[in-house]
Amino acid sequence: xxxxxxxxxxxxxxxxxxxxxxxxxxxxxxxxxxxxxxxxxxxxxxxxxxxxxxxxxxxxxxxxxxxxxxxxxxxxxxxxxxxxxxxxxxxxxxxxxxxxxxxxxxxxxxxxxxxxxxxxxxxxxxxxxxxxxxxxxxxxxxxxxxxxxxxxxxxxxxxxxxxxxxxxxxxxxxxxxxxxxxxxxxxxxxxxxxxxxxxxxxxxxxxxxxxxxxxxxxxxxxx
Numbered sequence: 001x002x003x004x005x006x007x008x009x010x011x012x013x014x015x016x017x018x019x020x021x022x023x024x025x026x027x028x029x030x031x032x033x034x035x036x037x038x039x040x041x042x043x044x045x046x047x048x049x050x051x052x053x054x055x056x057x058x059x060x061x062x063x064x065x066x067x068x069x070x071x072x073x074x075x076x077x078x079x080x081x082x083x084x085x086x087x088x089x090x091x092x093x094x095x096x097x098x099x100x101x102x103x104x105x106x107x108x109x110x111x112x113x114x115x116x117x118x119x120x121x122x123x124x125x126x127x128x129x130x131x132x133x134x135x136x137x138x139x140x141x142x143x144x145x146x147x148x149x150x151x152x153x154x155x156x157x158x159x160x161x162x163x164x165x166x167x168x169x170x171x172x173x174x175x176x177x178x179x180x181x182x183x184x185x186x187x188x189x190x191x192x193x194x195x196x197x198x199x200x201x202x203x204x205x206x207x208x209x210x211x212x213x214x215x216x217x218x219x220x221x222x223x
Contacts, residue, residue, distance in 0.1 A: 001019070002052060008074050039078055062213075063095040064095065096122065111158075113147075113162045
């Protein structure tokens with residue numbers, strides 16, 4: 001089974017290809033201008049490098065938000081168009097859930113954050129249980145200084161929202177935190193591919209015509 005995964009929820013545009021139980025290719029680019037053209041070019045290049053064509057795809061998995069209004073709009077439109085044309089299923093994966101998985105296994109609370117605009121971040125909280133992440137807090141949109149009041153001791157903080165407000169958050173939170181910064185901005189697209197493939201195998205897909213990502217806002221964020 002070949003599943004194409006797309007992530008346009010944040011600053012990095014990510015594409016990955018899942019094939020029969022494993023990720024065989026992945027690309028990440030930190031470029032948000034003309035994202036529709038960029039995404040199309042990345043997908044074509046990824047498939048070509050793997051010796052595959054669009055007709056070889058069995059499904060598409062995308063980031064369902066929350067995240068960049070423009071990015072999610074571009075990724076959703078591309079995926080829905082491809083699924084309609086190819087008559088293949090669409091799986092939608094929560095952006096923060098996929099981001100939490102990049103932390104790796106930990107007994108600590110994991111709080112992924114995606115930068116929204118100004119002082120605001122999209123965030124949620126997860127914990128590992130028997131090898132899987134379990135949601136503790138629902139997806140929310142809040143100013144980082146308000147979020148700081150809710151963060152318990154020894155949590156893992158990660159994502160563009162944390163990177164954007166790292167200095168302020170570390171000053172506001174008195175308890176010791178485990179930082180998880182990325183040396184280079186990355187997308188959790190490989191986790192979108194793995195989670196999306198699992199859901200497609202279980203027939204847990206979305207209605208292509210009616211699907212809309214979690215925008216949380218009625219206007220575009222600045223990313």
